[in-house]
Amino acid sequence: MAVIFDFIVQGVQMFVVLAFAPLLTGFVRVVKARLLRRRGPPLLQPYSDLARLLGKEVVLAENASWLFRVTPYMIFAATWVAAALVPTFAGGLIFSWSADLIAIIALLASARFFLALAGLDIGTSFGGIGSSREVMFASLAEPAMIMIVFTLALIAGSTQLSTIAQIMALPEVGLRVSLGLALVALILVAIAENARIPVDNPATHLELTMVHEAMVLEYSGRHLALIELASMLKLLLYVSLIACLFVPWGIAEPGVAPSGFLAGLAIYVLKLAVGGALLGLFETSIAKMRVFRVPELLGVALMLGLLATLFRFVSGSF
Amino acid sequence: MNVEFHAGFLLFSLLALAAAAIPLARVPRGPVIIYGAAAAIAAVAALSGAIAAARGIPLQVRLPLGLPAVGVRLQLDALSSIFVLIVNLAATLASLYAVGYGRHEQEQGRVLPFYCLFLLGMNLVLIADDAFTFLVAWEFMSLSSWALVLVQHRDDVNRNAGFLYLSMAAFGTITLLFAFGVLAGSAGGYAFADIRAHELGRLSAAFALVLALIGTGSKAGLVPLHAWLPPAHSAAPSHVSALMSGVMTKVAVYGFVRIAFDLLGPPDWWWGTLVLSIGGITAAVGILYALMQDDLKRLLAYSSVENIGVIFVGLGLALAFEAYDMRAAAALAATAALFHAFNHSVFKSLLFFGAGAVQHATGTRSMANLGGLIHKMPATAFLFLVGSFAISALPPFNGFASEWLAFQAILLSPEVPDWGLKFAVPAVGALLALSAALAAACFVRAFGIPFLGRPRTAAAEQAHEADRFSLSAMGALAMLCLLAGILPGIVIDVLAPAVNSMVGARMPVQSALPWLTIVPIAESRSSYNGLILFVFIVLAAYFSVYAIHWLASDKVRRGPAWDCGFPDPRPQTQYTASSFAQPIRRVYGALIFRAREIVDMPPPGDLRAARLTVTMRDLVWEWFYAPVAVGVLRTADRMNPLQFQTIRRYLAFVFLALVLLLTVIALWP
Numbered sequence: 001m002a003v004i005f006d007f008i009v010q011g012v013q014m015f016v017v018l019a020f021a022p023l024l025t026g027f028v029r030v031v032k033a034r035l036l037r038r039r040g041p042p043l044l045q046p047y048s049d050l051a052r053l054l055g056k057e058v059v060l061a062e063n064a065s066w067l068f069r070v071t072p073y074m075i076f077a078a079t080w081v082a083a084a085l086v087p088t089f090a091g092g093l094i095f096s097w098s099a100d101l102i103a104i105i106a107l108l109a110s111a112r113f114f115l116a117l118a119g120l121d122i123g124t125s126f127g128g129i130g131s132s133r134e135v136m137f138a139s140l141a142e143p144a145m146i147m148i149v150f151t152l153a154l155i156a157g158s159t160q161l162s163t164i165a166q167i168m169a170l171p172e173v174g175l176r177v178s179l180g181l182a183l184v185a186l187i188l189v190a191i192a193e194n195a196r197i198p199v200d201n202p203a204t205h206l207e208l209t210m211v212h213e214a215m216v217l218e219y220s221g222r223h224l225a226l227i228e229l230a231s232m233l234k235l236l237l238y239v240s241l242i243a244c245l246f247v248p249w250g251i252a253e254p255g256v257a258p259s260g261f262l263a264g265l266a267i268y269v270l271k272l273a274v275g276g277a278l279l280g281l282f283e284t285s286i287a288k289m290r291v292f293r294v295p296e297l298l299g300v301a302l303m304l305g306l307l308a309t310l311f312r313f314v315s316g317s318f
Numbered sequence: 319m320n321v322e323f324h325a326g327f328l329l330f331s332l333l334a335l336a337a338a339a340i341p342l343a344r345v346p347r348g349p350v351i352i353y354g355a356a357a358a359i360a361a362v363a364a365l366s367g368a369i370a371a372a373r374g375i376p377l378q379v380r381l382p383l384g385l386p387a388v389g390v391r392l393q394l395d396a397l398s399s400i401f402v403l404i405v406n407l408a409a410t411l412a413s414l415y416a417v418g419y420g421r422h423e424q425e426q427g428r429v430l431p432f433y434c435l436f437l438l439g440m441n442l443v444l445i446a447d448d449a450f451t452f453l454v455a456w457e458f459m460s461l462s463s464w465a466l467v468l469v470q471h472r473d474d475v476n477r478n479a480g481f482l483y484l485s486m487a488a489f490g491t492i493t494l495l496f497a498f499g500v501l502a503g504s505a506g507g508y509a510f511a512d513i514r515a516h517e518l519g520r521l522s523a524a525f526a527l528v529l530a531l532i533g534t535g536s537k538a539g540l541v542p543l544h545a546w547l548p549p550a551h552s553a554a555p556s557h558v559s560a561l562m563s564g565v566m567t568k569v570a571v572y573g574f575v576r577i578a579f580d581l582l583g584p585p586d587w588w589w590g591t592l593v594l595s596i597g598g599i600t601a602a603v604g605i606l607y608a609l610m611q612d613d614l615k616r617l618l619a620y621s622s623v624e625n626i627g628v629i630f631v632g633l634g635l636a637l638a639f640e641a642y643d644m645r646a647a648a649a650l651a652a653t654a655a656l657f658h659a660f661n662h663s664v665f666k667s668l669l670f671f672g673a674g675a676v677q678h679a680t681g682t683r684s685m686a687n688l689g690g691l692i693h694k695m696p697a698t699a700f701l702f703l704v705g706s707f708a709i710s711a712l713p714p715f716n717g718f719a720s721e722w723l724a725f726q727a728i729l730l731s732p733e734v735p736d737w738g739l740k741f742a743v744p745a746v747g748a749l750l751a752l753s754a755a756l757a758a759a760c761f762v763r764a765f766g767i768p769f770l771g772r773p774r775t776a777a778a779e780q781a782h783e784a785d786r787f788s789l790s791a792m793g794a795l796a797m798l799c800l801l802a803g804i805l806p807g808i809v810i811d812v813l814a815p816a817v818n819s820m821v822g823a824r825m826p827v828q829s830a831l832p833w834l835t836i837v838p839i840a841e842s843r844s845s846y847n848g849l850i851l852f853v854f855i856v857l858a859a860y861f862s863v864y865a866i867h868w869l870a871s872d873k874v875r876r877g878p879a880w881d882c883g884f885p886d887p888r889p890q891t892q893y894t895a896s897s898f899a900q901p902i903r904r905v906y907g908a909l910i911f912r913a914r915e916i917v918d919m920p921p922p923g924d925l926r927a928a929r930l931t932v933t934m935r936d937l938v939w940e941w942f943y944a945p946v947a948v949g950v951l952r953t954a955d956r957m958n959p960l961q962f963q964t965i966r967r968y969l970a971f972v973f974l975a976l977v978l979l980l981t982v983i984a985l986w987p
Contacts, residue, residue, distance in 0.1 A: 054866070057873035061880070063772055065692045067703070073866075077859035081851070095854065097835065098847035102725055103713055107851075109758060110712040116762045120893065123689070123771030124881040128893020131766065135759035136901035142758075143751035146725070150747060153729050159844040218880055222870040226862065295905045302748065309744040313732045 006094040006254070009261070010084070013093060016265070017083040017240075021232035022046035024239065024276050031280030046232065050225050058221035061122045071118040072219065072226035075111040079230040082107040083237040087244045089264035091162050092254035100159040101149045105142065108193070108237075111230065112138055119215035130214025133291060137199070137211065140298035141189050147305025148189070151182040152245060154312040161244070169248040178318045181308035183246055188301035190238040194231070196279065198289040199297070202231075211291075239275040240268075247271060321377040321394040324366045324402075325445055331359045332438040339430035349420045352430045356437060357413035360406045363441060367402030370394045374815050384450055388508045391447035396815035397580065400656065401444050401572045408565045408663045409437055411791045415671050416557040418787030422678055423555055428469045433558065435462040440561075440569050448509040449498035453491065456573070460487035460537075463566060466558045467550045479549035486536055486546040494533035494573070500526040501581055513581045523582055527589055530577040531596070538570035539623045540630065541600040542938045547623060548607075552615035552683075556674020559615055563622040564666035568659050571629055578637065579652075579820040590638025591738045594631050598746035601627030601753040603938075606910055609760045609899050610934065614673045614683040617764055618666065621709065624753055625662040628724065629655050631746055635727050636821055638739055645823035647730040650838050652817045653810055653825050654723035660809065661716040661802060665708040668795035669764075672702035675784035675792075676768060680777045685895040687775045688768035694781040699769045701792040706761035708799040711754045714852040716802035719809075719836075721754055722846055726838045756902070763898050772889045804848040807836045896932070903932075911935060 026046045033040020060068070082104045085096055099107070112134065119131035153159045155178070156167040167173065192199045195212035204210070216227050244251060250271075252264030289297065311318035335355055342348030370377065376395035384390040394402070416433075423429050439459030446452035464487065468480040500522050501513045518526065536543040551563045578585070578593075604623030611617040632655025639648035675698045676691060677683045692699040708715035728750070731743045773779040783789075802809050807828030814824040828836050835847040879885045907913030911934040918929040963971075 054870035057871050057875055059875050059877050059880075062876050062878060063690065063693070064876075065770065066696075067692060067770070073859050073862050076862050077855050080858050080862075081854050084854075095850060097841060097845045098833075098850035098854070099713070100844050100846060102722055103718075103846055103851065106711065106713050106718055106722075107855075109710075109755070110707070113707065113710060113712055113758055113762060117766050117770060120762075120766035120770045120898075121692075122879045122881075123889065123892040124879050124885065125891055125893060126881055128898060131762065132893060132898045132901050135762055136905060139752065139755045139759050139902060140905075142755035143748050146751035147744075147748055150725075150729065150744070153844075154732060158842055159726070159729065160842070163842055217882065221873075222866050225870070226866065291901075292904060306744060306748050309747070310741065313740045313744050316732075 002255075003094070006092075009090050009254075010094045013088060013090065014080070014084040016088060017233060017236055018080065018229075020269075020272065021083075021229065021236040022050060024236050024272055025232045027273065027276045028235075028280045028283075031277050032284055035280060035284040046228075050229060053220075053225035053228070054222050056221045058223055061218050063122065064218070065121055068118055068121040068218075069223070071114045071121075072223040072230075074114045076226045076230045076233075078107045078111040078114075079233045079237070082111075083233045083240070085161065086237055086240045087162055087165050087251055088240050089268040090252040090254070090261055091165055093162060096160060096162040101153070101161045101164065102146070102159055104161065105145050105149065108234065109138070109142060111234075115215055115227075118219075122218045124218065126214045126217050130211050130217070133211045134215060137192055137294060137298060140295055140302055141192050144185055144189050144298060144301040144305045147302065147309050148182045148186050151178050151305065151308040151312055154309070155179070165244045165248045165251060168245055169251075176318060178308040178311045179246075181304045181311075183242075185301040185304040185308070186242060186245070188297060188304075190242065191282075192294065192298055192301075194235045194238060197283045198286050199294050201288055236272070239272055239279075243268070243271040243275060320379075321370075321392050321445065322379045324363070324370070324394060325379070325392045325442075327366075328359070328363055328438060328441050332356075332434045332441075335359070336431045336434035336438075339434060340427065343426035343430045349423070349426055349430060350417055352434070353413045353416040353420050356434060357410050357417070360409035360413055360437060364403055364406035364410055367394075367399045367406060370399035371396065371403060371812065371815060378447060384448075385508065388448050388450055390451050391509050392445045392451070393447035393510070394445055396819045397572070397575065398444050400813060400816040401568065402441065404568055404660050404663050405440055405444065405565050408667045409440075409561060411794055412557045412561050412565075412667060412671075414794075415560070415674075415788050415791035418785035418791075419557055419671075419674055419678060420555065423469070425469065428471075429466065429555060429558075432462045432465040436466060436558070436561065439463075440566060443569050444572060447511075449502065449513070450508050452573075453495060453498065456494065457487075457491055459566065459569065460491065463554070463558070463562055466554045466562075468553075469555055469558075470553065473553075475549070476553040479546070479553045482546040483550040486543070490533045490536035490543075492533075493529045493536070497526050497529035497533055497577065500529065501577070510581060518583060520586060524586060524589075526582060527578060530574060530582075531593065534570045534574040534577070535596070535630075538567045538574070538626045538630075539600075539604075540596055540626060541603045541623065542942045544600070544604065544623045545939055545943055548611075548616045548619035551619035551622070552613060556615070556670055556677060559619070559674070560667040560670035563619055563670060564663040567622055567626055568663050571626070571633075571655075571659050574630075575633065575820060578633070579640075585637045585641045587638075587641045587736055588738065590634045590636070590641060591736070591742050592634070593637055594634025594746050595742050597627045597630030597632075597634050598749035599627070600624070600630065602749045602756070603910065605753045605756040605760055606902075606906055609756060609763065609902055610907070610911065612685050612895050614676065614685055614688075614764065614768060615670065617685075617760070618669050618673060621757065621760060622662070622666055624757060625658065625666065625709075627753070628721070628750065629658050629662070631655075631750060632658060632724050632727065635724075635731065635743075638731070638734060638736070639727075640821050642734050642736065644730070644733065645821060646825075646839065647727060647733075648821040649817050649823040649825050650723060650730065651727035652820050653813055654720055654727055656813045656816060657723060657806070657809055658717075658720035660813075661708070661720050661799075664795050664798045664802065665705045665717065668701065668705035668792055668799065669709065671788060671792045671795070672698055672705060675788055676781075679781040679784065680775075682775075682777060685764075685767045688773075688778045689771045689775075689889060689892065690769075690773040690778060691781055692769045694779075695769075695783050697789050698784050698792070699765075701789070701796045702769065703765055704796040704799055706765045708803065710758035710761045712758065714800070714803050714848045714855065716799050716806070716809075719803055719806035719846070719848060721750075723838065724750060726844055729844075730839070759902060763895060767893075767895045767898060771892045774889045774892070774894075800852075804852045805834055806846070806848055807831065807834050810836060903934075907934065910937070912937065
């Protein structure tokens with residue numbers, strides 16, 4: 001019975017992330033619009049955008065290969081699985097032991113691998129520029145992320161995300177220098193990975209510094225809908241990840257009453273709202289960077305992560 | 319199967335095959351017969367290795383050949399049998415591939431006999447049980463592969479590659495000779511059993527370790543001893559390149575493991591730090607070099623340098639843990655190293671086979687001349703994609719499993735009470751993560767530029783699919799990549815006896831765990847299940863396909879590319895291999911390659927073309943190799959007069975040399 005219940009929680013988690021992802025993106029857009037004194041699109045606009053894209057036919061470039069058509073499904077599947085393994089409203093997910101935090105990072109890297117290939121498939125210069133920049137950003141963002149994982153794993157004594165979240169909620173962890181460094185590094189990586197300002201601009205795709213939008217330029221119809229949904233999921237994943245690592249309170253423990261899950265869900269929605277509002281505020285208050293300044297930003301993230309790991313290696317009290 | 323039979327079978331069948339290859343090379347069906355027989359022999363040898371590994375009893379035999387007091391000793395213990403399995407598995411598939419691919423070679427007489435001898439040489443190194451046999455086999459392996467490098471001997475580039483390879487191989491063997499000399503000591507027991515029994519002082523042990531690291535590292539391709547490797551590995555025919563890059567480097571790893579973990583006594587505290595630092599630097603530098611290559615096979619060879627670095631990081635960690643008697647952690651690190659060695663032999667062979675198929679189909683391996691091959695060679699493209707995915711350490715394939723184990727081993731190292739290691743390990747961890755991310759970039763490029771996009775030349779447009787033997791060999795390897803990735807527990811258990819013989823402990827039994835999860839230390843600490851993850855991804859993909867086709871319009875229309883409204887049909891407007899690498903060259907290259915980009919932009923109104931000139935320098939070559947080459951030439955010039963002396967002077971030289979040597983012997987303590 002308990003197993004069945006765990007399966008249900010895992011299943012609910014998968015659909016919660018899928019349902020909330022467009023909402024979070026819509027919320028960030030609303031916040032940004034209000035900060036700019038615009039009325040902006042309605043909160044539910046991303047859902048109607050996805051529905052509209054699903055209804056349209058796919059226009060494929062003449063020399064698109066099978067890889068181009070498979071890629072949206074692979075990206076979506078890898079991102080969805082990764083997002084399903086991050087504790088959102090309930091901890092102790094039944095499949096969380098099948099992939100730890102390192103595997104979640106690697107799943108996102110798999111999605112990126114496919115996306116970068118899709119950018120090269122048609123043979124346009126825009127696709128190439130996007131792919132080549134994306135892999136360059138990733139070459140710094142991924143090691144930075146691994147260093148953050150090392151820091152957290154050394155504090156928690158585990159790389160399992162559920163276990164880390166549990167341990168981070170304990171009062172013994174407290175405020176630590178290494179945690180602060182890891183948080184700053186994680187925010188920098190999250191901004192770069194989600195193609196947000198100042199690294200990339202999600203609102204346009206006719207700008208020479210574009211990265212993510214350049215790779216998906218040739219996609220249309222249902223393929224584009226899947227890729228858009230995957231990038232919304234990725235944003236949700238990173239916000240949930242920061243929430244469950246650094247604000248781990250309120251996640252429903254396995255075995256609580258159904259009302260506990262409802263409370264967990266309410267707190268999770270609150271966390272998402274705060275995260276989305278902060279992201280909107282951050283994005284409106286900063287200007288887009290030149291593309292070759294981004295490696296410096298990510299280099300800072302890598303160095304902070306490395307420093308945090310070094311602190312943990314040198315002494316357990318940092 | 320006992321070791322006499324194993325060795326005898328290999329020796330006689332491969333020697334006979336090499337002899338038969340000389341006349342058969344002139345017969346049209348000859349290569350097919352030779353490669354088919356080689357595949358069968360390697361398969362039997364792999365099976366024999368597997369049986370020996372499963373039985374787990376070390377086998378030894380002493381033959382009345384070779385040096386008087388030593389004889390030829392052979393053995394097949396846990397460590398050897400694992401490497402026999404790795405080597406012969408890849409050799410079987412390389413021979414199968416060559417049944418299709420090897421037919422197209424021009425001068426079969428230069429390939430077939432040496433191919434058999436090369437297989438024999440590698441196998442003999444693995445079963446040698448005394449220093450003499452080991453070195454003879456090692457040199458046999460080097461020389462036969464050198465002959466294979468020179469198959470296309472009319473090309474200047476290949477002749478230079480062959481010369482560089484020969485000099486580096488000789489250098490490596492000399493250092494190994496000294497290493498064994500130090501190991502055996504002045505008493506001179508050259509059998510491995512005597513060497514094990516011989517107690518070394520700390521200084522001599524350190525000396526032997528460094529010599530062994532140089533000797534085996536020069537064969538494996540550790541930076542800065544790697545310079546010969548990319549030209550030599552890319553000059554040989556592709557099935558030989560696969561063997562040299564995927565398998566011969568593993569024989570070198572075996573040599574290092576045999577000396578450092580088995581023959582040398584307990585490790586000193588700094589050995590691990592030395593080995594893992596060199597490994598980390600090798601991994602990062604190797605993959606950066608790979609990213610700058612235009613030649614597909616050179617790129618793959620540089621990526622081997624990276625993977626060897628990853629393996630040595632694992633070995634270094636194992637040495638460090640062993641030095642502080644942390645057996646469980648040492649077992650984890652050693653398993654990661656051996657697992658990665660196996661993985662690399664699988665996916666690197668697959669990728670070299672793919673590169674060979676591309677070269678055969680188009681006549682070039684320069685990525686600047688390829689493009690769009692996914693349409694003409696769909697099966698090769700798919701298999702190459704699997705290999706690229708696996709080597710980029712992405713789940714659920716095998717590269718991720720071994721990299722994951724290496725990260726888990728790194729996370730155990732804060733417990734080591736050694737300050738040098740406390741600083742080295744996080745840095746090496748960052749280098750490892752950096753090289754994994756750069757490897758993904760490198761293989762997006764290695765797959766994307768030749769296989770995707772539009773054909774850049776007519777040759778690429780007229781490419782054809784590879785033959786069915788090549789495809790089946792590549793298919794088997796791709797299957798192995800997936801299987802080892804989703805069932806890593808089984809691989810870990812197969813490697814366990816070898817790990818036990820290295821560090822005196824093994825990882826917990828994995829294949830008995832529920833759902834085939836792997837749990838290196840404890841479940842609360844970390845666990846990974848490739849199978850569940852794979853099923854999960856497949857289900858999610860299946861669900862999305864189903865949902866999309868239920869919800870969405872399934873209409874597809876083909877049209878011209880959008881490209882922001884300005885599509886240019888010329889294939890030259892695509893991103894090339896070098897433009898793809900430009901952002902990475904700009905970020906990392908300024909430091910490592912002293913890369914400079916000079917843009918010559920004509921002023922408005924001037925009609926001449928703008929030019930972008932990129933200069934890059936190979937600092938390893940300039941700092942390590944060029945001075946040696948200059949020094950050798952200069953010394954040779956100085957010594958030239960010695961060749962034009964009278965007979966009286968020569969006699970005086972001989973007399974003086976004799977006196978000098980006798981004085982040394984008289985004064986020797």
